[in-house]
Amino acid sequence: MLPQKRGRIPFRIVMNCYWKILAVFLLFLPSALSLQPRALLVSFDGFRWDYIYKVSTPNFHYAMENGVHVKQVTNVFITKTYPNHYTMVTGLYAESHGIVANEMYDPILNETFSLNTMDIHNSKFWEEASPIWVTNQKEGHKTGAAMWPGTDVKIHGVFPTYYMPYNESVSFEDRVARLIDWFTSEEPINFGLLYWEQPDEMGHILGPENPLMGPIISDIDKKLGYLMSELKKAKLWDVINVIITSDHGMSQSSSERVIELDQYVNRELYEVIDHSPAVAILPKEGKLDEVYEALASAHPNMTVYKKEQIPDRLHYKHNSKIQPILAVADKGWEIVYNKSDGFQFGNHGYDNILPEMHPIFLAVGPAFRKNATKEVMNATDLYPLLCHLLDINPLPNNGSFNAVKDILAEEVPVAFGADTYATVVGVFLGSFLVMVFIAVFVKHFILTQANTMQMQHTEAAQPLLQD
Numbered sequence: 180m181l182p183q184k185r186g187r188i189p190f191r192i193v194m195n196c197y198w199k200i201l202a203v204f205l206l207f208l209p210s211a212l213s214l215q216p217r218a219l220l221v222s223f224d225g226f227r228w229d230y231i232y233k234v235s236t237p238n239f240h241y242a243m244e245n246g247v248h249v250k251q252v253t254n255v256f257i258t259k260t261y262p263n264h265y266t267m268v269t270g271l272y273a274e275s276h277g278i279v280a281n282e283m284y285d286p287i288l289n290e291t292f293s294l295n296t297m298d299i300h301n302s303k304f305w306e307e308a309s310p311i312w313v314t315n316q317k318e319g320h321k322t323g324a325a326m327w328p329g330t331d332v333k334i335h336g337v338f339p340t341y342y343m344p345y346n347e348s349v350s351f352e353d354r355v356a357r358l359i360d361w362f363t364s365e366e367p368i369n370f371g372l373l374y375w376e377q378p379d380e381m382g383h384i385l386g387p388e389n390p391l392m393g394p395i396i397s398d399i400d401k402k403l404g405y406l407m408s409e410l411k412k413a414k415l416w417d418v419i420n421v422i423i424t425s426d427h428g429m430s431q432s433s434s435e436r437v438i439e440l441d442q443y444v445n446r447e448l449y450e451v452i453d454h455s456p457a458v459a460i461l462p463k464e465g466k467l468d469e470v471y472e473a474l475a476s477a478h479p480n481m482t483v484y485k486k487e488q489i490p491d492r493l494h495y496k497h498n499s500k501i502q503p504i505l506a507v508a509d510k511g512w513e514i515v516y517n518k519s520d521g522f523q524f525g526n527h528g529y530d531n532i533l534p535e536m537h538p539i540f541l542a543v544g545p546a547f548r549k550n551a552t553k554e555v556m557n558a559t560d561l562y563p564l565l566c567h568l569l570d571i572n573p574l575p576n577n578g579s580f581n582a583v584k585d586i587l588a589e590e591v592p593v594a595f596g597a598d599t600y601a602t603v604v605g606v607f608l609g610s611f612l613v614m615v616f617i618a619v620f621v622k623h624f625i626l627t628q629a630n631t632m633q634m635q636h637t638e639a640a641q642p643l644l645q646d
């Protein structure tokens with residue numbers, strides 16, 4: 180039997196295994212890429228946390244069964260649309276991000292900001308903070324925004340990579356279609372934001388306890404179902420982390436629960452900057468004490484603060500856009516000049532301690548636990564959570580990642596990002612080069628040894644041949 184040639188056969192086996200491993204790696208390359216962190220943040224304006232129990236909402240419940248449901252999210256004061264949408268993308272209280280109300284006056288700039296008239300594009304009002312899309316893009320990623328408040332404003336010189344100028348008449352389906360395009364384009368976004376105006380508008384008109392809200396909530400459930408089916412069609416549903424939430428809830432108003440400022444103080448002495456139920460009052464020059472004294476004990480269901488008296492727990496004091504006097508109505512009460520002002524059956528903006536002001540919160544996707552519930556979280560915690568999902572560095576904020584990390588699935592590689600991918604590719608290519616080097620070296624060494632032995636044999640044989 181011939182002696183086995185050492186070196187060659189084991190080396191072939193090693194190379195064979197290596198090629199097989201490389202082939203498997205390349206085969207799974209697309210799915211590895213699909214694990215790049217991606218997130219979609221969805222807000223249904225004014226969707227109160229308990230609307231899902233009022234009527235059949237199979238799509239919300241499907242999302243709950245496949246993800247995490249946080250039962251009580253404490254949003255920020257004032258519980259209005261713009262302050263809370265900016266909190267979700269900055270992790271800051273209103274006093275820190277500077278969007279302190281839907282209607283604002285900045286005494287330093289001597290400029291106003293109004294959601295009512297959509298006069299919201301003055302960058303200076305937004306630039307006390309830097310929203311997540313600015314950071315996301317600085318870190319080399321792309322963002323797509325479908326009507327999210329503030330995403331059609333240039334903030335610190337930046338718009339989202341793709342965005343839709345705000346237009347209420349653009350349908351939900353069109354907004355979803357744009358997002359799907361952005362997530363699946365050749366240069367895809369890693370982060371999408373989707374905003375829808377309902378059920379807030381109808382909640383104001385009807386009041387949250389009105390049975391007619393049933394069909395409105397059912398319609399939102401159908402819209403969520405549509406979003407999920409489109410994500411599934413685009414093969415995004417299993418690889419994207421979706422957060423479905425809202426900015427605030429809604430409470431029932433009544434024409435029996437109205438506080439009329441005209442009954443207590445002369446309208447010539449002050450200006451109302453932001454309206455019921457948390458009324459921002461700017462007294463005329465030198466009239467602060469007079470207006471405050473007139474209102475302080477005026478009505479048992481209205482709490483009136485001088486700015487410096489606003490409780491610390493509301494985090495609503497340290498900003499020049501917070502006016503010198505704040506009058507806050509109790510739940511279900513309204514503050515108006517007088518009853519001729521007009522009236523709606525639902526409102527929000529009240530103390531953020533009230534459950535009626537709290538939004539829905541669901542999180543579904545590969546990063547999250549399945550069929551899990553969490554009792555409470557703060558809306559400020561969403562920002563560090565999103566930064567974790569996107570594998571980007573959060574800016575200083577009022578939230579806590581530790582407070583919400585228990586909603587994450589433990590074993591899933593949440594942040595298999597571009598850096599990780601580059602490392603894996605590097606290791607494979609590096610090992611390949613080392614294997615080639617070893618192959619060439621060993622082959623060269625064996626050949627040299629063989630030649631040397633052959634020469635020695637030849638030299639040793641020569642005298643015999645000469646004989």
Ligand SMILES: [Zn+2]
Nearest residue numbers: 224225260426
């Ligand atoms: Zn809202």
